[in-house]
Amino acid sequence: MQSLRFKAIDNLRLNAEVSVKASTKITGIFGENVFTMKVARQFLSDEAYKSLVNSIKGGKKIDRSMGNQIANGLRAWGESKGVTHYTHWFQPLTDLSAEKHDSFFTLKGDGTPIEEFEGGALIQQEPDASSFPSGGLRATFEARGYTAWDPSSPAFIVEIGHGKTLCIPTIFVSYTGESLDAKTPLIKALVALDKAAVDVAQYFDKNVTKVTATLGWEQEYFVIDASMANARPDIIMTGRTVFGHAPAKGQQLEDHYFGAIPERIYGFMRDYEQEAYKLGIPLRTRHNEVAPSQFECAPIFEEANLAVDHNTLLMDVMTRVAKRHGLIVLLHEKPFAGINGSGKHNNWSIATDTGVNLLAPGKTPKTNLMFLTFFVNTIKAVHDFAPLLRASIASAGNDHRLGANEAPPAIISIFIGKYLTEVLNQVETRVGGKFDEQDEAMLKLDIHKTIPELMLDNTDRNRTSPFAFTGNKFEFRAVGSAANCANAMTVLNSIVAQTLKQFKKDVDALIDGGDKKEIAIMHVIQKYIVESKSVLFEGDGYSEEWAAEAEKRGLPNVKTTPLALDAYLQEDAKKLFEGNDIYTHSELEARHEIMLEAYIKKVQIEARIMGELATSHILPSAVKYQNILLENVKGLKEVGLDEAAYSNQKSILEELSNHINAMSTGVRNMIEERKKANALTDTREKAIAYCDDVKGKHFDDIRYHVDKMELLVDDSHWLLPKYREMLFLR
Numbered sequence: 209m210q211s212l213r214f215k216a217i218d219n220l221r222l223n224a225e226v227s228v229k230a231s232t233k234i235t236g237i238f239g240e241n242v243f244t245m246k247v248a249r250q251f252l253s254d255e256a257y258k259s260l261v262n263s264i265k266g267g268k269k270i271d272r273s274m275g276n277q278i279a280n281g282l283r284a285w286g287e288s289k290g291v292t293h294y295t296h297w298f299q300p301l302t303d304l305s306a307e308k309h310d311s312f313f314t315l316k317g318d319g320t321p322i323e324e325f326e327g328g329a330l331i332q333q334e335p336d337a338s339s340f341p342s343g344g345l346r347a348t349f350e351a352r353g354y355t356a357w358d359p360s361s362p363a364f365i366v367e368i369g370h371g372k373t374l375c376i377p378t379i380f381v382s383y384t385g386e387s388l389d390a391k392t393p394l395i396k397a398l399v400a401l402d403k404a405a406v407d408v409a410q411y412f413d414k415n416v417t418k419v420t421a422t423l424g425w426e427q428e429y430f431v432i433d434a435s436m437a438n439a440r441p442d443i444i445m446t447g448r449t450v451f452g453h454a455p456a457k458g459q460q461l462e463d464h465y466f467g468a469i470p471e472r473i474y475g476f477m478r479d480y481e482q483e484a485y486k487l488g489i490p491l492r493t494r495h496n497e498v499a500p501s502q503f504e505c506a507p508i509f510e511e512a513n514l515a516v517d518h519n520t521l522l523m524d525v526m527t528r529v530a531k532r533h534g535l536i537v538l539l540h541e542k543p544f545a546g547i548n549g550s551g552k553h554n555n556w557s558i559a560t561d562t563g564v565n566l567l568a569p570g571k572t573p574k575t576n577l578m579f580l581t582f583f584v585n586t587i588k589a590v591h592d593f594a595p596l597l598r599a600s601i602a603s604a605g606n607d608h609r610l611g612a613n614e615a616p617p618a619i620i621s622i623f624i625g626k627y628l629t630e631v632l633n634q635v636e637t638r639v640g641g642k643f644d645e646q647d648e649a650m651l652k653l654d655i656h657k658t659i660p661e662l663m664l665d666n667t668d669r670n671r672t673s674p675f676a677f678t679g680n681k682f683e684f685r686a687v688g689s690a691a692n693c694a695n696a697m698t699v700l701n702s703i704v705a706q707t708l709k710q711f712k713k714d715v716d717a718l719i720d721g722g723d724k725k726e727i728a729i730m731h732v733i734q735k736y737i738v739e740s741k742s743v744l745f746e747g748d749g750y751s752e753e754w755a756a757e758a759e760k761r762g763l764p765n766v767k768t769t770p771l772a773l774d775a776y777l778q779e780d781a782k783k784l785f786e787g788n789d790i791y792t793h794s795e796l797e798a799r800h801e802i803m804l805e806a807y808i809k810k811v812q813i814e815a816r817i818m819g820e821l822a823t824s825h826i827l828p829s830a831v832k833y834q835n836i837l838l839e840n841v842k843g844l845k846e847v848g849l850d851e852a853a854y855s856n857q858k859s860i861l862e863e864l865s866n867h868i869n870a871m872s873t874g875v876r877n878m879i880e881e882r883k884k885a886n887a888l889t890d891t892r893e894k895a896i897a898y899c900d901d902v903k904g905k906h907f908d909d910i911r912y913h914v915d916k917m918e919l920l921v922d923d924s925h926w927l928l929p930k931y932r933e934m935l936f937l938r
Contacts, residue, residue: 213929216435219534220937223433223472226533228479241365242488243285251281263359267399270359275327282363283312283325286374291365294325296333296355297375299390300340301802303692305520306380308335309373330376331357341805343798345386352383358391361517364487368528377517386795390694393790395513397701400788401558404708405582409560411715411725412578418561421701423515424681426506427522428497428550428689430538431473433938436929437536441825442817446810447540447605447690450818450907451826453915454546455932458500465498472533472938473503480522480529481505487525489518499548500935509555512701516693519552523690539690542608544931545911549609550689554696557681558582558704568680577729581711584632584733584740586682587622589707590675591740593699593784594620595764595775597675597684600699602772602803604810606688610767616674616686618772619758619765621745623673629746635730636737672749698790706784711736769807770895776800804895808885811898815882818910819875825927826914830868833921837861864920871913878906 210218245264248257256277262268270278286294295307312323333355340353361377380389387393398421405419437443442450459465469477477494484491490508497504510518523539530537542549558566564575566582590597597620610618624632674686687696711732718728742761747754758765766772775781777800785791791799837857844854851858885897918926 211927212435212439213927213933216433216439216929217933217937219435220433223534226475226479228475228482230478230482234485237482238485238490239488241289241367241486243282243363244488245362247285248281251285253277253281256281260359267360270331270357272327272331275331277327279325279327279330282330282374282376283323286365286372287312287323289365289372291372291374293371294329294374294376296335296357296378298335298355298378298380299520299692299694300380300388301343301390301799302341302806303390303690305524306335306340307373307375308333333378335380340380340388341802342382342388343801343805345382345384345388345794345798353380353388354383355380358395358513360395360511361514362488364521366487367483386792386798390692390698391513391516393795394516394694394698394701396790397698397705397788398512400705400790401701401708404705404712405558405566407712408581408585408708409566409578411581411729412575413560413562413564415562416560416564419566420559420561421512421697422509422557422559422681423512423693423697424507424509424555425515425519425687425693426493426504426551426553426555427519428502428504428552429526430499430502430540430543430550431476431530431535432501432538432934434531434534434536436934436937437538439927439929440934442814442821443536443538443543445817446814447538448543448608448814449545449931449934450814451821451911451914451918451928452545452931453918455930455935457932457936458547459498462498464496464500464502467496469494469496469503470938472535476530476533476535477503477505479532480526483525483529484522487518487521489522489525491522497548497550499544502548502550509557512556512697516697519693541603541605541688541690544935547935551609551685552687552689552691552693554684554687554693554700555678555681556684556697556700565680567677567682577726580631580635580733581729582708583628583677584736585707585711586704587624587743588711588736588740589700589703590620590622591743592707593703593780594743595766595772595778596699596703596781596784597696598686598764598766599772599775600696601684601686601688601691602769603688603691604769604807604814605690606686607767607769609688610686616672617749617755617765618767619749619755619763620674620686620743621749621758621763622682622743623676623746624744625677626746628677629744632737632741632744635734636741673745674749702784702788702790705788768899770804770892770899773800773803773807774892776803801891804891807895808891808898811903812882814907815878815898815902818907819879821928822871822875822910822914826871826917827868829921829925829927830864830917833925834861834864834868836922837864860920864917867913867917867920871910871917874906874910874913878902878910881905 248260252260256274259271259274260278263270293309293311295309297305297307300306312325313321314324315321335353335355355378358377358379363374363376366373366375379392381387381392401421402419406416409416409419440449442448481491490510491505492508493506495504507518526537560566566578569579570576598618610616676683676685684696684700687693714732715728718731719725723731742763745754755765776796782793782796785796786793837860841854841857841861881901885894885902888894888897
């Protein structure tokens with residue numbers, strides 16, 4: 209019987225290109241499945257439209273009396289496009305989205321069937337809160353939870369096959385009010401940042417009344433043939449390969465990056481882009497990434513909450529569309545050992561309602577001082593809350609990636625480039641640390657004479673930096689490819705909000721003491737530069753020298769998720785989140801528990817599939833080939849040949865036998881460690897045990913012996929598709 213591996217290889221010849229009906233102009237389809245304000249104007253009354261606008265732009269609650277009108281407008285629009293069902297689309301603490309579909313269909317009291325969508329159903333629904341991760345906030349028998357409409361993120365229509373569903377972005381909270389999702393704390397963090405940033409921006413421009421955080425994510429991913437993936441239980445169960453010897457050719461020739469996109473993949477890209485454009489996701493870029501079978505897409509910057517929704521939605525779209533093409537998308541941070549992993553670089557900036565990017569140097573001394581203020585405050589925030597930033601990107605998958613093959617290390621540092629380093633040095637080393645009224649030209653910092661205006665060309669990219677300034681934004685490069693951007697963005701916006709709040713207090717205190725405003729601002733900027741300069745690093749983040757230097761500087765280097773997550777329970781974190789109304793203590797502790805449980809379960813699944821594959825796939829193949837070698841050696845010996853004539857076969861037999869024994873012993877020992885870990889009742893202790901004792905002691909050792917056997921066993925006996933097949937055969 210032919211193995212799944214060879215059937216998958218044979219199936220590659222049968223894969224016909226899927227026809228993609230592509231629009232000739234993106235603008236012709238962009239947002240056609242989104243309830244934009246332009247659409248709302250057509251389907252809502254003036255009164256309902258104004259209510260919706262006030263909610264979106266002014267952050268005001270929707271007037272419930274308008275709810276029915278808005279719901280009727282949404283239904284009318286949806287039905288005009290063939291929609292039959294609606295759902296509250298939310299993001300529970302699983303890094304995925306969730307939805308429960310209800311139809312517009314209902315029966316009146318006399319049995320008359322009608323189509324109906326009322327305001328109450330639009331504004332609020334009640335999914336089961338106990339069936340999602342709650343970290344102990346909800347007991348199993350306490351099932352009630354609520355989804356509540358987020359008007360700032362427009363409703364959209366998802367097409368699956370021939371069905372269409374109206375999706376309403378919502379938050380998700382428990383019956384007692386605690387947030388159980390990724391969106392709620394993000395929105396709160398954005399509100400906190402807005403208020404703090406407006407207060408500081410008004411030092412420079414009283415017309416600023418709103419500051420918005422923007423996000424541009426870069427989504428990296430692998431694409432392989434679905435038949436190949438189906439023949440790899442580890443990929444199906446974990447999203448990555450737990451075994452697999454490196455192919456003769458990997459990425460060493462550097463010939464895949466920005467190379468010609470393979471035709472089959474190109475068809476898939478065009479297909480999912482069409483779906484994304486209709487959903488209003490502003491994709492701009494597509495290209496081959498560094499590793500074979502690795503690719504990337506990136507959109508135009510958007511408001512952070514909407515950008516997070518779009519990224520979460522896109523991951524679902526990509527996964528679904530890939531199936532039409534006989535492909536599978538791997539969003540895991542490290543699907544294949546020995547080649548680049550995948551990240552999701554979060555490009556973050558802040559902009560005012562007056563049209564100013566606060567992280568872009570301006571053309572006047574006044575705007576440059578404003579830039580320097582927000583630039584240095586961001587650096588100070590990262591310095592002071594580096595452990596929290598590290599915790600925000602911690603996961604079982606990202607632990608495989610951080611510090612390897614162009615992913616940044618676990619040490620949080622900032623790269624700003626030589627020009628801005630010189631500017632900060634000038635401010636820091638001001639003679640005597642003093643500023644006075646005669647220094648007004650310096651105080652207003654006419655840095656456009658020091659730095660060429662086109663900052664994008666004068667700030668190099670440091671691929672080893674987890675947090676890099678790239679001209680008019682900061683790029684948080686350490687976020688994992690499978691993560692929900694909301695986690696990192698909640699922390700980043702929270703810590704910058706807190707730092708700006710403290711900055712205003714410090715400046716106001718100096719002004720109250722008699723300093724002129726500009727002098728007070730520069731004194732505090734200088735103080736912050738001195739306090740946070742240890743987090744600035746321009747060199748190679750991979751080097752051992754940097755690890756030693758970072759330790760001298762007092763920068764944390766937490767390499768594993770269970771320990772990184774401790775940052776959420778530190779007093780400074782609790783004060784930060786509670787003081788900015790983002791998390792209560794109980795919500796924070798619940799999230800810590802949820803993330804530890806997720807880590808345990810993911811490593812546990814990997815351990816189980818590793819043991820299963822070793823026992824049911826690797827061992828039978830290896831023993832079968834071992835017997836063939838044994839019969840060969842016995843036969844040669846029986847015909848009277850000298851031992852030298854079969855010494856190589858005997859040597860291979862001995863080597864293979866040693867690997868079989870070592871692998872089997874390793875699996876047994878790993879199972880025993882799992883049993884010990886499972887007996888622990890403290891979640892943190894259990895997570896550490898799975899990290900150090902199950903994974904740390906056994907995963908690499910078992911894999912080493914399996915991968916060595918892959919080179920020894922007759923290729924026709926090996927059941928699992930090999931790296932060379934998964935990465936290069938399309």
